[in-house]
Amino acid sequence: MAxxxxxxxxxxxxxxxxxxxxxxYYALKGYRVSSEKGLLLLHFGFVILGVSMILRVITTFYxxxxxxxxxxxxxxxxxxxxxxxxxxxxxxxxxxxxxTVNYTRQAKMLGQAAIIAPFFLLxxxxxxxxxxxxxxxxxxxQSMINLALKRNTEAFLVTSGFSFMFLSHLFFLFTIVEEALxxxxxxxxxxxxLCLLVMLTRVSTIK
Amino acid sequence: xxxxxxxxxxxxxxxxxxxYRSKARINIDILRVIKREGDKxxxxxxxxxxxxxxxxxxxxxxxxxxxxxxxxxxxxDKAFYVLTDKGKQFLxxxxxxxxxxxxxxxxx
Numbered sequence: 001m002a003x004x005x006x007x008x009x010x011x012x013x014x015x016x017x018x019x020x021x022x023x024x025y026y027a028l029k030g031y032r033v034s035s036e037k038g039l040l041l042l043h044f045g046f047v048i049l050g051v052s053m054i055l056r057v058i059t060t061f062y063x064x065x066x067x068x069x070x071x072x073x074x075x076x077x078x079x080x081x082x083x084x085x086x087x088x089x090x091x092x093x094x095x096x097x098x099x100t101v102n103y104t105r106q107a108k109m110l111g112q113a114a115i116i117a118p119f120f121l122l123x124x125x126x127x128x129x130x131x132x133x134x135x136x137x138x139x140x141x142q143s144m145i146n147l148a149l150k151r152n153t154e155a156f157l158v159t160s161g162f163s164f165m166f167l168s169h170l171f172f173l174f175t176i177v178e179e180a181l182x183x184x185x186x187x188x189x190x191x192x193x194l195c196l197l198v199m200l201t202r203v204s205t206i207k
Numbered sequence: 208x209x210x211x212x213x214x215x216x217x218x219x220x221x222x223x224x225x226x227y228r229s230k231a232r233i234n235i236d237i238l239r240v241i242k243r244e245g246d247k248x249x250x251x252x253x254x255x256x257x258x259x260x261x262x263x264x265x266x267x268x269x270x271x272x273x274x275x276x277x278x279x280x281x282x283x284d285k286a287f288y289v290l291t292d293k294g295k296q297f298l299x300x301x302x303x304x305x306x307x308x309x310x311x312x313x314x315x
Binding site: 026027030033034035038042102103142143146149150152154155157199200203204206 | 229230231297299300301302303304305306307308309310311312313314315
């Protein structure tokens with residue numbers, strides 16, 4: 001039971017990664033038909049996000065196996081974990097950056113004054129997780145603006161998805177003070193991806 | 208500078224604002240006009256329905272025929288266009304993708 005609980009965040013991350021790949025695939029399919037660059041950005045964003053999550057799952061499994069084998073964490077294991085965390089954070093930043101570019105493109109087309117992302121980036125450049133929170137916050141706000149304009153269920157689900165992902169990163173950020181928030185973050189992230197999956201299911205069943 | 212799309216700033220107040228339409232959008236519009244008309248549709252109806260010039264209409268119809276999304280049928284020496292099965296499937300797929308993109312704030 002304890003093992004199951006310990007592995008549940010990894011399992012949730014794996015499901016989130018799979019959903020991310022599915023959405024990325026559908027965006028690519030859309031790009032092939034429409035040649036709309038926004039869909040290509042969405043494709044790369046979700047695929048990179050999926051890859052980063054898979055990498056984290058694999059690394060964590062590997063580290064757990066090594067720690068069990070040697071009983072105590074080796075310096076090489078600690079170094080590998082740090083490197084993997086860095087790659088994970090950078091990959092996520094690239095993915096969220098692509099989402100930000102996409103929403104900024106759309107906002108420009110709609111004539112919104114939405115060039116606020118660079119200010120956020122200039123202000124926060126120290127901690128990668130914090131930048132991820134800021135980028136995702138921007139993406140969530142832009143998706144809310146889109147929801148206000150479109151007012152349909154699919155736009156609502158995308159807004160919910162990005163908002164839950166934003167919340168999950170806030171929880172991850174605060175694991176510094178409370179480790180239990182890691183699991184809460186994983187659950188919130190999974191809910192976010194499930195919202196996107198429901199949206200995709202609705203869209204693909206339209207006759 | 209011509210960027211291929213119409214910018215709001217390029218318009219004066221006398222000119223009605225034109226919205227940029229991608230190729231995909233124009234194809235959707237043509238296919239939807241044909242679908243709306245039912246079994247067959249004449250070029251004039253497509254021209255007005257999809258809001259295209261004659262030259263562009265001819266070009267797009269030729270492309271769609273080449274892709275086997277529409278077929279030309281002749282009746283009393285007049286040309287009509289019908290959606291093929293492939294065209295119907297393509298239109299459904301486009302509608303789904305349009306809805307998907309729309310949910311992320313992407314319009315095409």
